Amino acid sequence: MPVAYHHVDVFADGPYSGNSLAVFVDPPPLSAAQMSLITQELRHFETIFVRRSGDAIQARVFDLIEELDFAGHPVLGAAAVLHDLDAPTAERYRAWTITLPAGTVSVSTRRSAPGRVAALLETERPELVARPPAGDQDAIAAAFGLTPDDLDEALPPEVWSTGLRYLIVPVRGEALARARVAHRDLTGFLEARGAQFAYLLDAATPEGRHWNNDGLMEDVGTGSAAGCVAAYLMHRGRLGDGERMTLAQGRFTGRPSAISIGAYGGADTVERVTVGGEVVRVGLGTLEVLPGGER
Known part of the structure; x- marks a missing residue:
């Protein structure tokens, strides 16, 4: 049987x-290998596979390289699709609990306009992992083609x-406009500092940029990083309790994103953060053949 997917x-x-x-x-x-091949075939930055069992929702996320333990924009997009499937015309709020390998998150959704759903994700409690000396x-x-003067001294x-x-x-x-991945082994460079990925932030705007560690592809809107930005800004006194702001991303790819963070x-204890945005339905597709020849 054909396998349907939603494009948002x-x-x-x-x-x-x-x-x-x-x-x-x-x-x-589907096996992990099949889900990875499907993601590479569709060429979206990420693809999410959601399975419902009563009120329990399990999800797995893949980018073009690997499976991710957590990712923000796929979870928001999946919750919006679930809202459409459950209540395609209703404007009421819905609440979803979605479990990924990294843990369980809560998402609320509401109809904001025809073909649009506003989704808000509450992440796990943020953790300050490391402070580079x-x-x-x-x-x-230098890892991003910049000089020390390009960094925000505050x-x-x-x-x-x-x-x-x-x-x-x-x-x-x-500096944000000039930045690029310049390190030959950014993955190793980041691992030595306790990180998996990097996110460059102009806090004055605010606006950010993120690339795959090989530097070949720039992300349009990075929900998982946006939650870290919210925690960082609160810790540094730039975001108050319950305050929300819009983080811009994607300008340099021609796909501007508006990410709501709270x-x-x-400052001493960041209890939780939220990441949200508008999800727009674009289309519905089908796969007639699955990897491995299965139909």
């Missing part, structure tokens, strides 16, 4: 903006996690 744009102002996503709901049993800033700047780099560990690198001026607690 997350953190979007309208169709063909924001971060695109393929969502599979209750597909037939001050003497490391030269190397961190905001030191730190590693935060809400499921994935991001090195938050605050920059200033036009934080709760205080």
Whole structure:
């Protein structure tokens, strides 16, 4: 039987903006290798596979390289699709609990306009993983083709996690526009500092950028990193308890994203963060053949 998938744009102002996503709901049993091949075939930055069992929702997320323990924009997109399937015209709020390998998260959704769902994710409690020493800033700047003067002297780099560990690198001026992945082994460089990925942040705007560690592909809207940014900004006194702001991303890819972030607690203890945005339905597709020749 053909296998259906939903094509949505997350953190979007309208169709063909924001971060695109393929969502599979209750597909037939698939191995990790099959899900990875499907993701590579569809060429979205990430694909999420959701399976429902009563009120329990299990999800697995793949990007073009590997399976991810957690990712923000796929979870938001999947919750919006579930809202459409459950209540395609209702404007009422719905609440979803979705379990991924990194843990369980809560998402609320509501109809915001025809073909659009507003989704808000509450992540796991943020964790401050590491603080690179001050003497490391030269190397961190060089890893992204920048100089130490490009870094924001008021905001030191730190590693935060809400499921994935991001090195938050605050920059200033036009540094965000000039940044690129310049290190030959960014994965190893980040691992030595307790991180898996890096997110460059202009806190004054605020706006961010994120690439795959090989530097070949830039992400349009990184929900997992946005939660880390919210925690970082609260810890550094730039975001108050219950305050929300919009984080921009994707300008340099031609796919602008608007990510709503919020934080709760205080500078000493960031209790929780939220990440949200608009999800726009673009289309419905089918796979007639699954990897391995299965139909």
